[in-house]
Amino acid sequence: QVQLVESGGGLVQAGGSLRLSCTTSGRAFSTNAMGWFRQAPGKERESVAAISGSDGTTYYADSVKGRFTISRDNAKNTVYLQMNSLKPEDTAVYYCARRQLAVYATTASAYSYWGQGTQVTVSS
DSSP states (O other): OOOEEEEOOEEEETTOOEEEEEEEOSSOGGGSOEEEEEEOTTSOOEEEEEEOSSSOOEEEOTTTTTTEEEEEEGGGTEEEEEEOSOOGGGOEEEEEEEOSSSSOOSSGGGOOEEOOOEEEEEEO
16 A cells, blocks of 8 residues: 655744655655645635656746745655745645556545655645
């Protein structure tokens, strides 16, 4: 069974940085697309960033473009989300997700496996 475990969340002041990690079990990680989503209280879950499992093509939501960087280490079955210049509006529970296809997607329903989430809180 595929499992995903996130880490790296926490409390940070506006302008600060955090790096989230997501380690997954299961085979064929290198061929699966990975995504990061977030959900703030009272809001729908939204796609933040994604990376393909083939050529490493990346996607970023407009709200994080230029501040967040997604990357993956296939040898470690791990995907990362480097978050810089954090803003209070980035406060949310962040989830990583794994897709069974190589091409990334930006809708939650396209992903088969999910982590438990990690809280990111940015104070002003």
